[in-house]
Amino acid sequence: MTADVTDGAAGDGATAPDPDEAQRAIEYCYERGWSDGLPLVPVSAPLLDEFLATTGKDPDEIIGSLEQVGRDVNVRTAAINAAMAGCKPEYFPVVLAAFEALMRERAARGGGFQSTSGPSPLIVVNGPIRHELGFNTKGGAFGPGFRPNATIPRAIGLIVRNAFGVHPHVLEQATQGLPGRWQVCIAENEEESPWEPFAENGGVTGGISAVSATLTRTMEFVDNRHTPNHEDVLRDLQDTISRVGSQIFPLSGVALVLCPEHAQMFAAAGMSKADVQNWLLERCGRTGAELSSMGKAEVARKGFGGEYEGDEAFHKFLGGPTSIPVIVAGAKNAAISMVVRIFGEWSGTAVQVGDKK
Amino acid sequence: MPNAILDPTGTVTSAAAKPAAPRAPRLSSLEGKRVGLLINTKTNARPFLEEVGRLLEDRYGVTLTRRTKVNFAVPEPEDVIKELVAENDVVITGVGDCGSCSAAAAADGVVLEAAGIPVAAIITDSFKPTADAMAALRGAPGYKYATTAHPVAVLTEDKVKERAASVLDDVVSLLTDTGLTDTALTEPGKTEA
Numbered sequence: 001m002t003a004d005v006t007d008g009a010a011g012d013g014a015t016a017p018d019p020d021e022a023q024r025a026i027e028y029c030y031e032r033g034w035s036d037g038l039p040l041v042p043v044s045a046p047l048l049d050e051f052l053a054t055t056g057k058d059p060d061e062i063i064g065s066l067e068q069v070g071r072d073v074n075v076r077t078a079a080i081n082a083a084m085a086g087c088k089p090e091y092f093p094v095v096l097a098a099f100e101a102l103m104r105e106r107a108a109r110g111g112g113f114q115s116t117s118g119p120s121p122l123i124v125v126n127g128p129i130r131h132e133l134g135f136n137t138k139g140g141a142f143g144p145g146f147r148p149n150a151t152i153p154r155a156i157g158l159i160v161r162n163a164f165g166v167h168p169h170v171l172e173q174a175t176q177g178l179p180g181r182w183q184v185c186i187a188e189n190e191e192e193s194p195w196e197p198f199a200e201n202g203g204v205t206g207g208i209s210a211v212s213a214t215l216t217r218t219m220e221f222v223d224n225r226h227t228p229n230h231e232d233v234l235r236d237l238q239d240t241i242s243r244v245g246s247q248i249f250p251l252s253g254v255a256l257v258l259c260p261e262h263a264q265m266f267a268a269a270g271m272s273k274a275d276v277q278n279w280l281l282e283r284c285g286r287t288g289a290e291l292s293s294m295g296k297a298e299v300a301r302k303g304f305g306g307e308y309e310g311d312e313a314f315h316k317f318l319g320g321p322t323s324i325p326v327i328v329a330g331a332k333n334a335a336i337s338m339v340v341r342i343f344g345e346w347s348g349t350a351v352q353v354g355d356k357k
Numbered sequence: 358m359p360n361a362i363l364d365p366t367g368t369v370t371s372a373a374a375k376p377a378a379p380r381a382p383r384l385s386s387l388e389g390k391r392v393g394l395l396i397n398t399k400t401n402a403r404p405f406l407e408e409v410g411r412l413l414e415d416r417y418g419v420t421l422t423r424r425t426k427v428n429f430a431v432p433e434p435e436d437v438i439k440e441l442v443a444e445n446d447v448v449i450t451g452v453g454d455c456g457s458c459s460a461a462a463a464a465d466g467v468v469l470e471a472a473g474i475p476v477a478a479i480i481t482d483s484f485k486p487t488a489d490a491m492a493a494l495r496g497a498p499g500y501k502y503a504t505t506a507h508p509v510a511v512l513t514e515d516k517v518k519e520r521a522a523s524v525l526d527d528v529v530s531l532l533t534d535t536g537l538t539d540t541a542l543t544e545p546g547k548t549e550a
Contacts, residue, residue: 025362034365044360068431068457068464069494077367084365111430111457114487162365170490173456298400305398 029084034162036154036182040084050089051079055096055354063096064103066113066164069171073099073163078155081162085155091133091148094211095155097351098123098185101213102156104351107344112215113166118174119215119343120181122255123153124327126188126199127209129353135187139331141257142184142219142338149185157182178218186329192260193328194267201273201325202350209353214325215343216255217246225261225335230269233262233335234279240339241284242317244291247299250306250315253323253342256280260332273326280324285316322348378471378496384446384533387417393445394421397429397462400510401517402452405479408521409449409528426450430457432464442472447532451479452509459484460491466502467495477531479524481507503527 025042059076082095102108136146166172190197199210224236288300289311300315394406410421453459459480466476480488482504492500
């Protein structure tokens with residue numbers, strides 16, 4: 001091998017890493033079935049040590065179990081997967097908090113990762129860590145373009161694949177899956193939100209860095225930028241939330257990811273986050289007749305498997321505040337918000353990002 | 358000496374290293390036996406298993422017991438398994454027609470077999486790969502179950518009964534074919550409905 005600088009080379013050929021060696025290492029990872037389809041960062045013991053140095057946790061500590069497949073994941077294995085996903089070592093405490101938050105979800109501990117629904121985590125980061133690690137907190141909140149936002153959810157996906165052994169077409173039986181699976185990590189736009197940070201709704205107060213997570217089944221935008229009336233916007237959100245297609249149980253959940261413009265409009269009208277939630281809780285739903293006409297009579301029952309409540313009965317879809325978490329994200333440049341369908345229900349808790357102790 | 362590339366899979370053991378889950382001895386006949394229906398709550402699972410049970414009552418004079426799975430997505434807890442073993446001579450479970458519930462049906466079958474009870478798990482054909490993978494994880498590679506065509510949830514009452522009748526011989530064979538030695542029970546694919 002020569003170190004000659006040729007056309008197209010980076011220009012520091014004498015010190016740049018050997019691309020042929022890097023490619024061989026990447027292919028080695030593919031051959032072992034570790035990849036989600038995209039190239040992985042091959043992990044060495046020194047890199048692993050850098051990750052483990054960011055946490056006070058014992059490398060052997062079990063941080064999650066999937067009882068039905070008989071697999072556990074410990075801190076060391078999580079760190080290898082986080083490094084493979086492209087995380088920097090300093091992201092690792094956020095990966096650990098996100099994984100803990102996700103494993104608090106009943107659906108994640110149950111059959112969620114194996115489900116025909118193919119659900120994806122929605123991860124929400126709050127607090128100073130957003131800026132310390134360089135998260136995107138503004139435009140393009142759902143990605144791509146920013147290393148922590150992109151690699152942290154990928155790390156979770158690789159943990160599920162490699163540490164839990166849940167592979168597509170085998171233990172993972174997604175019918176179609178969804179775009180953005182293992183790719184959604186929002187850093188809340190706290191600076192332009194009129195309300196308390198989302199982590200406070202999950203019990204972590206005082207501006208401490210924290211992560212919340214739930215499983216989701218895709219999302220739909222609500223573009224409403226031409227009305228001065230905040231109730232018009234609420235009715236527009238109500239219409240999207242009340243769609244029948246995504247309803248499979250009597251109660252469902254949505255994460256409402258509001259753009260700063262919509263959030264500020266509601267706040268200017270005197271509404272708190274709870275006011276917005278309550279407005280929608282009361283109104284989102286369909287009648288028994290509407291649901292039955294679309295083959296969804298089982299949704300119009302009094303609880304799962306319960307009695308049909310009749311054609312006239314209005315059936316509310318949302319059960320309470322934890323079935324409609326409200327997050328503020330994106331740029332203040334257009335009034336576009338997102339309705340994200342929750343798979344199961346949100347635990348209603350946030351996990352503090354651990355300090356190195 | 359270059360660094361090794363680290364393995365991200367954690368505590369994986371090879372299939373050969375897993376403790377093998379023993380299969381229960383087959384019964385010589387279902388005549389007068391206690392048959393447990395473990396119903397997984399999926400749409401049409403109850404009428405499907407009830408019809409299988411009714412046909413077995415007619416044919417063999419079996420006594421039925423019924424139990425609803427605690428959570429269709431995961432294997433039954435240990436105390437439920439113990440009760441199923443105490444109350445029944447054989448168990449029929451299903452219908453595994455989704456990612457988690459088909460795997461859970463296979464897992465319940467393997468665990469009950471190891472506890473001495475022959476099981477016929479009924480799974481829709483779309484989910485054979487995941488049922489097979491779960492059985493292998495549980496120490497029973499090639500574990501045999503009955504299959505019926507996917508989907509089951511959309512079938513009318515009459516069609517559910519037809520399906521139950523069509524899977525009956527496979528169910529009986531899984532529970533009573535004494536020719537099904539442990540070796541034969543590790544050959545997949547014979548129980549196509």
